[in-house]
Amino acid sequence: MDFATLMFWIIAVVLVVAALLVVTLRNIVHSALSLVVVFAAASGIYLLLNAEFIAIVQILIYAGAVTILILFALMLTRISGQPITNPTNKQWWVAVVICTFLGACIVYAATVSPRMVPGDITSATGHLPAGVNNVVRIGQLLYSPTGYSYVLPFEIASLVLLVAIIGAIVIGREE
Secondary structure: OOHHHHHHHHHHHHHHHHHHHHHHOOOHHHHHHHHHHHHHHHHHHHHHOOOHHHHHHHHHHHHHHHHHHHHHHHHHOOOOOOOOOOOOOOOHHHHHHHHHHHHHHHHHHHHHOOOOOOOOOOOOOOOOOOOOOHHHHHHHHHHOOOOOOOHHHHHHHHHHHHHHHHHHHHHHOOO
């Protein structure tokens, strides 16, 4: 077993345990903090896949901003004084059935679907050519004046996030 495989299994075990803690802990603040570990472990998986940009975005956006947003929302809802803030739902068995079905669909899709065919930018091995890294390629895709540019979808996503922030401020504002 090489080092990358060992690291994958360590990170995968941490990710699965933290994900189980997110849904099983009774204190919702502890669940949110376990979510930080899930996001960090996911970024570790991205690093193992040589997707450095996605790993850094995962840490900055999800482990940083989204978790802080969740914790602020928890603090603004005034749930203090309740020892159990994440009660057990009576229909947990429905969730188990749905999750089992979705897991089976994912395994089926992963085993039956054809493997990735290298495109024009990748070599026969599926890797980027020498001198082009992930960040350079993402920049080329986002802002390329010669080919299709993703600037418009990128700006639309930023407007949607701006509307969400304004909506959160309006909802959180006391009158």
